[in-house]
Amino acid sequence: MNRLTQFLNIQYPILQGGMGNISNAPLTAAVSEAGGLGTIGVGTMTPDEVEKIILETKALTSKQFALNIPISVTPYLKEMLMLLLKHKIQVVSLSAGNPSPYIENLHKNGVKVIAVVASVKHALKAEAAGVDILVAEGYEAAGINSPFETTTMTLIPQIVNAVDIPVVGAGGIADGRGLAAAICLGASGVQMGTRFIATKEAPFHTNYKEKILFADDTSxxxxxxxxxxxxxxxxxxxxxxxxxxxxxxxxxxxxxxxxxxxxxxxxxxxxxxxxxxxxAGQIAGMVSTIPTVKELMEGMMEEARTQLQRGIGLFKL
Incomplete structure (x- = not known):
């Protein structure tokens, strides 16, 4: 257990990234059931579409999951915040915009707030506004990204040095070695998107999964x-x-x-x-299997333990 897992009441320090309009209940529920934090990304979906996924997810798991709301992207910001409270979702991930105006009311309603950031400046602003957890996302990540193009390995330690709240590393992470690396850089956990595409529960097209499986480092x-x-x-x-x-x-x-x-x-x-x-993120070139979400996450934890123990061994006198 660490600050992240204790605060979110999850078993493993692994979060699912918001996948916008391709979000779905089976994958979100599987991540939460396996001990992580599943996430529904609202993207530009309508409130009715998102509510349907929320209800489907609740039917598949009794564990908590998050809603990712891209502030400047969704045309239904007010309605999404209302859905969050209506369905008593206890964690929200806010991205693509300034989270400050919404934090006080969310906290009053018992909602824990995660903010996705790509610079130290934005991390400091988010912390000052009352955000509980930061996701430091490098431009290795899939999908819409920061124009700063700062890499994950350089971003995580700089944000960790600047703030006092838990930091989650995102972008270029797909296995236990990536989790161990993020922990060594000072993060409390990781967020993944691309790796979860190639899992048995993810209801994406076979062509999508196969393109990730056969990707290389330049794909x-x-x-x-x-x-x-x-x-x-x-x-x-x-x-x-x-x-x-x-x-x-x-x-x-x-x-x-x-x-x-x-x-x-x-x-x-x-x-x-x-x-x-x-x-897809740059890490696609490392993905070569389609496990269940449970197998993936348990394997990551075991591999991370091995890597961290190996690292400790290098410094024993």
């Missing part, structure tokens, strides 16, 4: 640099078209239309890499 690319909107995705025919469009020049509006959540679902849920895209 992901960054799109959106030309318009200041960083997103990491798997290389694929549609992704190639996007990069060509960027070379020719595009407006913010054109880019957003070409990377809409409908096109995200077309890739991840329908497996159509000709007309849609698939988010």
């Amino acid at each position: 992901t690319v960054i799109i959106g640099r030309s318009v200041g909107k960083i997103r990491r995705v798997l290389q694929a025919p549609y992704t190639g078209k996007l990069l060509e469009y960027e070379k020719k020049g595009m407006t913010d509006e054109e880019y957003l239309a070409l990377t809409s959540e409908d096109l995200h679902k077309r890739g991840a849920i329908e497996g159509n890499e000709q007309e849609g895209f698939m988010n």
